[in-house]
Amino acid sequence: MLRPLLVVTAQELRTRIFDGTALLVALVAPVLLATIFGLALGGDDPPLRATVGYVDLDGGEFPASVRGEMAAAEELKGVLTLRDLPTREEARRQVDDGVIGAAIVFLPGFSQSVGAGRGGEVTVLSSPEAPLAGVLAQAVVDRMSALVEARTLAVRASIAAGVPGAEVQAFVERNGANGPALGLSADSLSGGKVDLAVYYGTGMAALFAFFVAGTSVRGLLTERRLGTLDRTLVAPIPPWTPALAKALVGFGLALASMCATWASSVLIFGTTWGDPVAVLALCAAHAAAAATITMLVASRARTESQADGVIMGVSFVVAFFGGSLVPLHNLPEFLQKAALLTPNGWISSGLIELAGSGGGIASVTAPLGVLCAIALVAGGLSAAGLRRGLTR
Incomplete structure (x- = not known):
């Protein structure tokens, strides 16, 4: 069961890399946009006055x-x-x-x-x-x-x-009973400062994770239209192999895209996203959520163009409400609460916490747990949808 999955996954990955779209969507576009936003809007939050x-x-x-x-x-x-x-x-x-x-x-x-x-x-x-x-x-x-x-x-x-x-x-x-000297602590004014290049770097990484994963899973619809999916399923392999292979490729490319954006932010701007292990765990959880959500869209869509439209709409909606395009602290309070309904909101809050506090993986257990739960729920629903109608 594992060997057919590896073969189909490797073939799908080669196809995605050689057609050029994977490199453009996964690496060039997010890194370029994150760099532009960082150069234009980066730097510490304006000084307090x-x-x-x-x-x-x-x-x-x-x-x-x-x-x-x-x-x-x-x-x-x-x-x-x-x-x-x-x-x-x-x-x-x-x-x-x-x-x-x-x-x-x-x-x-x-x-x-x-x-x-x-x-x-x-x-x-x-x-x-x-x-x-x-x-x-x-x-x-x-x-x-x-x-x-x-x-x-x-x-x-x-x-x-x-x-x-x-x-x-x-x-x-x-007798020294004047009381203590007038000392003012700066604690309430300091801490939690995050370079805006980190905000936009993490935001572009979270946004393009959906695009990257979506371009992979939509291939299922193309193969169904061309009839190649039916021919693949005739082979002596488990019926879930093609869908899982595309989901794995989508997850891998989305994670690679997020890591490339992370690396470019650190190298170009000298910023830090926080503890590397915790950052990698959050990126992996978000990539899994993005891959399963786009797979869920593909399982319900009838055509590639329909899937593209829905995936793009979902990507921008969760990006805006999740703080990927506008820092969460700049949103009204009710939108900050709405952000917690999106995977982007959880990864944004988690990465901001890591960058601002210097904490480790224990400080982001809640975002990790929610992102994994989203991935499991969306994965289960997409599996049920694929089982019912993908080969029709």
Whole structure:
């Protein structure tokens, strides 16, 4: 049973390679398009920028100290621009007009209230049009709240211990109860950056896997029309041999196409798709899903032109909704959820996870499992369809 399959598969592979279409569709087209997209749109995601207004209506030492530490924070250099504003109303106007993204407002008497152990009030003005600025401003206020709480507790404890009111501030500072320094973590701003050349490289690889597999399995319809399939089935071989051979060739060429696009992305742009073993596993699972889905189309189609039209339509639909043509994070939220209904969405999310996090195969078990499940279901349905009607 294995020998006839190998012979038919080898013959099909030779035919595909010598007619030239396999090399064009599997290697030249995806590599060329991925390179063009990478050159035109590649590079890291645009750098993060935020302008935050600073309104000090208190005039005390604490607001001035916070501003100085924000301006000096290494992790915010090149990210945060502070703009001093005279009033809360002016800050609100500039936030509404989009001049600044957010504003931090210290109300009058803030320092005096903190020094007396009563805490203090700080207002954050933000706009949904500039979420990063709002996140930064709120992060500063959250950290500052910890400082104020520590200072308040220290002042109350000092007063309860009998320290004279005039000496409380000096006592608190002398005993190091000012609270921790204002430190801002860059973790929420970093991590997960992926070169756009990787997005478009993986996208072209996933898209052309369908085209490559489709051109192979449609050959079944051509052979049925010409009568060569009937003659092949007369030979003493299992009846499923021709279909399985074409599916294997489609899978192999689709995987080779994805690996060629992967290699070109790494060599040309110096990018990384992540752990090689995990990337190869995802590519193999997606190639299997593409081969079985196109085989399912061939099992239901009546003519080659019908199969070509359906395969092309399916390829572009799953490519668009699956993030192969547009990065997933640029799609609306409901389309990001719809992407999980497509094999392209799963391989896109898996490869982005590998490239962004540096994780291994354990980090993409869900995409691998779903892609394998898609391949099994589509393979079973196509086998049933081929059994019923391919030779008619």
